[in-house]
Amino acid sequence: MRYLPKSPTERQEMLAAIGVKSIGELFQSIPAVHRLKDALRLPGPLSEMEIIEFFQKRASENALGYVNFLGAGVYNHHRSVVTDAILQRGEFLTSYTPYQAEISQGTLQVIFEFQTLMCQLTVQEVANASMYDGSTALTEAALMAERLTGRSRVLVARSVHPEYRQVLATYARNSGLQVEEIAFNASGQIDLPALRTAIDNETAAVIVQSPNFFGVLEQIPALAEVAHAREALLVVGITEGVSLGAVRPPAEADIVAMEGQSFGLPPSYGGPFVGVIASREKFVRQMPGRLAGQATDAQGHRGFVLTLATREQHIRREKATSNICTNQALCALAATIHLCLLGKEGLREQAQQNLSKAHFALSELEKIPGVRRAFSGAFFNEFVIELPRSVKLVNAALLRDKIIGPLALGTFYPELTKRGLVCVTETTTRAEIERLAAMLHRALEQPV
Amino acid sequence: MRYLPKSPTERQEMLAAIGVKSIGELFQSIPAVHRLKDALRLPGPLSEMEIIEFFQKRASENALGYVNFLGAGVYNHHRSVVTDAILQRGEFLTSYTPYQAEISQGTLQVIFEFQTLMCQLTVQEVANASMYDGSTALTEAALMAERLTGRSRVLVARSVHPEYRQVLATYARNSGLQVEEIAFNASGQIDLPALRTAIDNETAAVIVQSPNFFGVLEQIPALAEVAHAREALLVVGITEGVSLGAVRPPAEADIVAMEGQSFGLPPSYGGPFVGVIASREKFVRQMPGRLAGQATDAQGHRGFVLTLATREQHIRREKATSNICTNQALCALAATIHLCLLGKEGLREQAQQNLSKAHFALSELEKIPGVRRAFSGAFFNEFVIELPRSVKLVNAALLRDKIIGPLALGTFYPELTKRGLVCVTETTTRAEIERLAAMLHRALEQPV
Amino acid sequence: MKDKITKATRHTNQNEALIFAKSAKGKRGVEFPPLDVPAINPQAVLGAAHARQEISGFPEVSEIEVIRHFTRLSTWNYAIDLGMYPLGSCTMKYNPRVNEFVARLDGIATEHPFQPQGLSQGCLKILQLLEECLLEITGMDSVTLQPAAGAQGELTGLLLIRGYLQSRGNPRRKVLIPDSAHGTNPATAVIAGYVVENIKSESHGQIDVERLRELVTEDVAALMITNPSTLGVFEQRIAEIAEILHAKGALLYMDGANMNALAGVTRPGDFGVDVMHLNLHKTFSTPHGGGGPGAGPVLMKRFLEPFRPVPVLTQLSDGTLSLDSNRPQSIGRVRAFCGNFGVLVRALAYTLAYGPGIRQATEDAVLNANYIRKKLEDVYDLPYSLPSMHEVVFSDARQKKNGVNTMDIAKRLIDYGFHPYTTAFPLIVPGAMMIEPTESESKEECDLFVDAMRAIAEEAGANPELVRTAPHSTRVGRLDEVGAARNPVLRWKPAASSEAAD
Amino acid sequence: MKDKITKATRHTNQNEALIFAKSAKGKRGVEFPPLDVPAINPQAVLGAAHARQEISGFPEVSEIEVIRHFTRLSTWNYAIDLGMYPLGSCTMKYNPRVNEFVARLDGIATEHPFQPQGLSQGCLKILQLLEECLLEITGMDSVTLQPAAGAQGELTGLLLIRGYLQSRGNPRRKVLIPDSAHGTNPATAVIAGYVVENIKSESHGQIDVERLRELVTEDVAALMITNPSTLGVFEQRIAEIAEILHAKGALLYMDGANMNALAGVTRPGDFGVDVMHLNLHKTFSTPHGGGGPGAGPVLMKRFLEPFRPVPVLTQLSDGTLSLDSNRPQSIGRVRAFCGNFGVLVRALAYTLAYGPGIRQATEDAVLNANYIRKKLEDVYDLPYSLPSMHEVVFSDARQKKNGVNTMDIAKRLIDYGFHPYTTAFPLIVPGAMMIEPTESESKEECDLFVDAMRAIAEEAGANPELVRTAPHSTRVGRLDEVGAARNPVLRWKPAASSEAAD
Numbered sequence A, B: 001m002r003y004l005p006k007s008p009t010e011r012q013e014m015l016a017a018i019g020v021k022s023i024g025e026l027f028q029s030i031p032a033v034h035r036l037k038d039a040l041r042l043p044g045p046l047s048e049m050e051i052i053e054f055f056q057k058r059a060s061e062n063a064l065g066y067v068n069f070l071g072a073g074v075y076n077h078h079r080s081v082v083t084d085a086i087l088q089r090g091e092f093l094t095s096y097t098p099y100q101a102e103i104s105q106g107t108l109q110v111i112f113e114f115q116t117l118m119c120q121l122t123v124q125e126v127a128n129a130s131m132y133d134g135s136t137a138l139t140e141a142a143l144m145a146e147r148l149t150g151r152s153r154v155l156v157a158r159s160v161h162p163e164y165r166q167v168l169a170t171y172a173r174n175s176g177l178q179v180e181e182i183a184f185n186a187s188g189q190i191d192l193p194a195l196r197t198a199i200d201n202e203t204a205a206v207i208v209q210s211p212n213f214f215g216v217l218e219q220i221p222a223l224a225e226v227a228h229a230r231e232a233l234l235v236v237g238i239t240e241g242v243s244l245g246a247v248r249p250p251a252e253a254d255i256v257a258m259e260g261q262s263f264g265l266p267p268s269y270g271g272p273f274v275g276v277i278a279s280r281e282k283f284v285r286q287m288p289g290r291l292a293g294q295a296t297d298a299q300g301h302r303g304f305v306l307t308l309a310t311r312e313q314h315i316r317r318e319k320a321t322s323n324i325c326t327n328q329a330l331c332a333l334a335a336t337i338h339l340c341l342l343g344k345e346g347l348r349e350q351a352q353q354n355l356s357k358a359h360f361a362l363s364e365l366e367k368i369p370g371v372r373r374a375f376s377g378a379f380f381n382e383f384v385i386e387l388p389r390s391v392k393l394v395n396a397a398l399l400r401d402k403i404i405g406p407l408a409l410g411t412f413y414p415e416l417t418k419r420g421l422v423c424v425t426e427t428t429t430r431a432e433i434e435r436l437a438a439m440l441h442r443a444l445e446q447p448v
Numbered sequence C, D: 001m002k003d004k005i006t007k008a009t010r011h012t013n014q015n016e017a018l019i020f021a022k023s024a025k026g027k028r029g030v031e032f033p034p035l036d037v038p039a040i041n042p043q044a045v046l047g048a049a050h051a052r053q054e055i056s057g058f059p060e061v062s063e064i065e066v067i068r069h070f071t072r073l074s075t076w077n078y079a080i081d082l083g084m085y086p087l088g089s090c091t092m093k094y095n096p097r098v099n100e101f102v103a104r105l106d107g108i109a110t111e112h113p114f115q116p117q118g119l120s121q122g123c124l125k126i127l128q129l130l131e132e133c134l135l136e137i138t139g140m141d142s143v144t145l146q147p148a149a150g151a152q153g154e155l156t157g158l159l160l161i162r163g164y165l166q167s168r169g170n171p172r173r174k175v176l177i178p179d180s181a182h183g184t185n186p187a188t189a190v191i192a193g194y195v196v197e198n199i200k201s202e203s204h205g206q207i208d209v210e211r212l213r214e215l216v217t218e219d220v221a222a223l224m225i226t227n228p229s230t231l232g233v234f235e236q237r238i239a240e241i242a243e244i245l246h247a248k249g250a251l252l253y254m255d256g257a258n259m260n261a262l263a264g265v266t267r268p269g270d271f272g273v274d275v276m277h278l279n280l281h282k283t284f285s286t287p288h289g290g291g292g293p294g295a296g297p298v299l300m301k302r303f304l305e306p307f308r309p310v311p312v313l314t315q316l317s318d319g320t321l322s323l324d325s326n327r328p329q330s331i332g333r334v335r336a337f338c339g340n341f342g343v344l345v346r347a348l349a350y351t352l353a354y355g356p357g358i359r360q361a362t363e364d365a366v367l368n369a370n371y372i373r374k375k376l377e378d379v380y381d382l383p384y385s386l387p388s389m390h391e392v393v394f395s396d397a398r399q400k401k402n403g404v405n406t407m408d409i410a411k412r413l414i415d416y417g418f419h420p421y422t423t424a425f426p427l428i429v430p431g432a433m434m435i436e437p438t439e440s441e442s443k444e445e446c447d448l449f450v451d452a453m454r455a456i457a458e459e460a461g462a463n464p465e466l467v468r469t470a471p472h473s474t475r476v477g478r479l480d481e482v483g484a485a486r487n488p489v490l491r492w493k494p495a496a497s498s499e500a501a502d
């Protein structure tokens, strides 16, 4: 087998050196009854050619050649080939968690740079590297708030990504964390009065997302006031990192939980992505996940090490701040490379293009009789439209034109049938936007 | 511009340091009349996204999605993704010719391994790394024979690749080398009697290709006898390196000129490929091109250096064995990686699959009324079929079925109209072969 | 002694400052096509309240500077592609390049989790085939591919157990965990709402079955066991252990991190395991990437199936695949979307490459570990002498006498051109030296490792200081971790730029 | 002095034997799908006369061993991706990664040169656009993209000249070449059937125009000039030189290796050049790959067009592109198929990335060279003082006094983390130090280079031995090239395996 670097003779030599006659003897410690008699019934073995052919067939059964207007936590953004070229260097791709600092400085400096970039984007003091994704980052942020406040009730805006709220619910259910949801208003933002009445002195955190699931920006400073008035923490989730190139960062938040997929990671049917938790320096010892810090050797050379490990499971076991071990380091590397390439001006331009194209798309769609925007709040590159008929029906028609239309919100919000979430990024061309508008217009003209 | 690592301020600082006010001052040495007033009229600048889009458009205007049965010096063989992954490491991709041995040992050891592999495949004593391609390698081999024998007449078989012969003619025309062509016989091999009569004591070399342009194997030992009887050299060209996994190597040849495209290089519309000259140790000082040799440093460490440079243009100038400087080193690296992956058994299996599939294809095609093989000689993975009507007509019909059919030989050999060269490799599936046969059958049944 | 070192040499290596030190206003590494719609000014449409002013300190560099920056940094790393990586419990095996290729295909890497399922059949078929393969390899009945890593798999598994017990009236209070277990086990149990009770291992490092019998009460939800144990030893009485638990209505959870010792040879489903996780970034060769990503599928017996996280993959009558979220008894979601899909793609590519031949990989892994054990047992202390499977755990007991500990030996291995083994785990072995070669190591590489370890053992006697102060061949020496933790510098700051960014 | 070295540090680096040392019977790195047609035994169909028995000594290794072998070897190389590569005359600039990406696209890398031209319009459009761009940049009238490298471009150019002169009755005998020319110029002239006559440069290193006037006779076919010269200086009297040649019916050939100093600023077609070549692997950023591949397009004035190599790209009335081989006056083919197409793809990608902005690249290249010249001219001898363009040529004259020569300084640069400059070329400068930074170097990298060169100049005075014995930081020291050439070992042999393969 091509992955195995041994010849039959070498195997025999090694068995002889060990002092056994057959490989079977080395498995004697497994009770005979449990040892398999027959070979496993698995497909393969396949050659490289066959493996590639297999996956190309699968790829052809997917949405190749379709234009899509989907966002909702996973965004189609430009990814430079430079990022992937570096990512595939064996020194990064095939290395382990950098516990042995002397031969892991490459990964460690990258993590340190990643932490810095995340702080700069979110205007927070410290950031970790990394959490599994945005949904678990948001959930761990809630648990972190619980630890920090000693309170066990969190209020979550319904405008937070539905699947993020499901993950939070799963973790909360058994760890004694009580979760209550706060409605959204006509602007698509969290209902402030409702929040004010719901919040109390047992509230550990107020959890919102901005831009939220409807693409609408939340009023972070006002929310911070409400939360802080009750000594609760404000947790802000971010699924669309590119927004930070144009949108005011959540500086007033106590904890920011971000999904970094927009920074150079492919949609890849939902993962692997990279979650980040950023917060205030004073909260760092309750932070979950890995942290790299600066250190010096005996000669005074600057280097980096994994630090504050006393928060982690391998040291603290049942008292750890989280059970996370393997994380998303390679995705954090991709995000670091991607953001370094973009730079300050690149990120600004990208954000402005997203903003411009999304607003252009809305204006095109609003020209269609019966189509209007569902919420009034300011938005970045996603917005909800209301249609005169079922989104599913309309999408079915659009598919014939190789367009994957708006995400039907009825699936997640019973009250939001006929509402669709539209996402437009810098990779969407004007022609594609105009085609969407034209086809949607035509679809609506057809009798049901 | 993203490739330029300077800010406007830094440019100003550097100009100041030099002591000039504007960049223009640094171009004063160019007479004013010659300095361009206007910007060049060039397309661009394009972003990375636009560049990729441009070339994807071009790609879509090519033969994507067609099955082809073309060989004739460029072969569709399996290329492992491993080869390309290594090839793209910046340390190999972006390094220069290894003149500074201490920081070029990677490239130098690869070249040494490449030379060894080429010797093993061709059963020659020394091999260079590298020539531009097979055609220039064959041509340089003729010039090398001219220098070695002090004679200036070469006999080249018409069964040698037509474009190779054209290149030879171009180089010969002005360097006083006289080239005569020898006909081929019914078996598709060089006409031995004709060769015997043509060869004389002024003949520097007999030049053949095996497998030749018709896919037919030449009788190397017999040819060597004929040549050596007149103290002429036998030069053997090889365009299909994979044949060496099954076909007897040209051990009796004095010089072997090989095209290495089959060893891990994509067809790439004809290049870049890698030419090799292999020969006898005693001829090495008349060899063109680069050679790496073993050396030791003061501490006795083994290393490699470029050696016998006194053959080369940068030392010998007008007396050099060739004018070649930049060669095809990266392609030689690809071939080295590819052959190491294949290994002895892999190459044998690949060759046997080519042989088996080509012979299966012939048998399928011969079932078609009016289709027969044109030559009788033993072949590897290419063969010539004779059709009852014009190959061009038939191919036009095949194209409708997304099949690129046999190469029409009439273009190269007026006497070989209605003859087509068919190539089948391990990448051709039985289904594709059967489709070719079926469609060709149908095409021939249609009225002209 | 230096002359003993044949595997590595020192060579010139580029220094590199932090990327922030290279920043200069106006440089950039990415450009975009000109905007093809009317440009909108953020201030105008977002208003002062929502528009961002400045991204303070954010780098501005060119493409070539980015390439050099990260290429240089990469050369400071050790990696599987450079040599043996014998980290015990981490299964650092070869990461096949074709897996990277297929995971990046258009139509695979480009797919959106919310696109119509009818246009996602390729993705869903990949998930289905991987599920079938993992079930066959483990002998279990049902699976979820959603967990992002082993630790999340553990949580998912415990929540399945909790959901099941809950459905029968009482989730119970305790989870039993051997003292040899990995830190994620106890950490996870707490998140799942359980109290951890540790079990001391018996003198051979196995589960103390008699003690277990006493501990297993109606209050115990499950035992989390790692098999082979973190000592690399198979739990001989595993079936009996399962019976003890089942007799009391408790379940057996198996941490499958060491599955590389079992694949193709024996199946947890056949020896009483109720639920387990796999680490696809270990046994199934997906690249560890400096810390992740991974994937931690959870496999279970039929009775736990109703509790699987949503969505679950189902096949409709017409054969099309779909994701079903309507599962009343589900524990819910543990992660958004469909898990680390790209990792799952790689794991399937790996499985297909071997097919039933995966047994050969297991055999070679066990062969390597036993070969190294045999070649080193006369110079290093072997605290537990039961037969090793895929890894062997020595201790520094002998070298300690000369003041040389497992960390010193580990660091000295770096000078010999190897990545160290796992130190200080499992906790039941003081001064543990946990060596897992995996099947990816040739006899040549194993022999070089043995030579290095023996040479270091010699140095520990003849020249302990040399070992204590190792490594001597790296661009930085041992770093002051205590100082780093005392006053942590966790990010670059412009103020400190001249200092930190250089 | 070591403390002066801030750019590089020594770090552990893997050793690696020859691949042949890793070979063991039965290992392999590639497997094929099962044969889907009847298997044929080579012996049977080819017969003893044609069937191969053994491939003696051929390696047998696994995929992981191949990955490690070449990954380890790669770490022994210096490269542009690692740092400045100031080789004069070589224009080692950044090789954009997107160029590699597009050259590998399906539909580009996969295309066969003999497929129907109707199905090759994409390839042909790429060639056409590149032709148009190169013509605009050089100001010439016609072009061939066939030559595989600069030297072959030179040959093609001289054959064009010969063909043209031939057509007017007499190919003539001589080609004039300045003593500052690159070795390929004279070597090429001979292959083209010409006798080389060297011209001494005048005291400023420029063409001695008066001498030229005497030398140009009816017997002279052409002058091969490099402009800017290999001293990096523009030939101020270039137009006059052209007139002198043209007056006698001789032609002006320009070696375009130094076009990186001119692109966007001035055009050879505008200052009298009749024919020239470009090195796309220099000026147009295609990767040098350790020695190649390259591409050497030849550009010419209208009157030379009929002599272009076949096939030539032509546009049919219906707009489709085709390759025309029916050109009676053609010099013939210089290479099979359509040249190094993959290299041409990369060069076009590079040109499109800059567009008219290519002038900025030229300006930055000249800026860097002059900056370095300014910062070093007080410590290194500048034999020719005319204004530098894209490169500057110093000599070791001052350091020679302490027995330190250009090669010693070059080797010492390695310790300072840089690839050396070009040594011992051009020949008219004894102890030449030829420095070409290109536009790809940041001010930071240029400053580090200046610091290193100044530190070495100091060392040459204070501690010449340190410089003479450099490099001190590499895995191997200076290798005995004389010994290697005296009895050459040019391949591994099984016999010597234990010795050579380790």
Ligand SMILES: Cc1ncc(COP(=O)(O)O)c(C=O)c1O
Pocket (backbone or CB within 6 Å): A324, A325, A326, C089, C090, C149, C150, C151, C152, C182, C184, C185, C226, C230, C255, C257, C258, C279, C294, C296
């Ligand atoms: C025995 C054991 N259990 C659990 C884990 C945790 O798995 P992961 O790192 O994938 O979360 C590990 C990984 O180090 C392990 O070795």
Ligand SMILES: Cc1ncc(COP(=O)(O)O)c(C=O)c1O
Pocket (backbone or CB within 6 Å): B324, B325, B326, D089, D090, D149, D150, D151, D152, D182, D184, D185, D226, D230, D255, D257, D258, D279, D294, D296
């Ligand atoms: C001035 C000059 N002319 C010609 C050449 C030869 O070009 P190539 O190496 O592409 O054959 C070179 C390349 O080194 C050069 O520097």
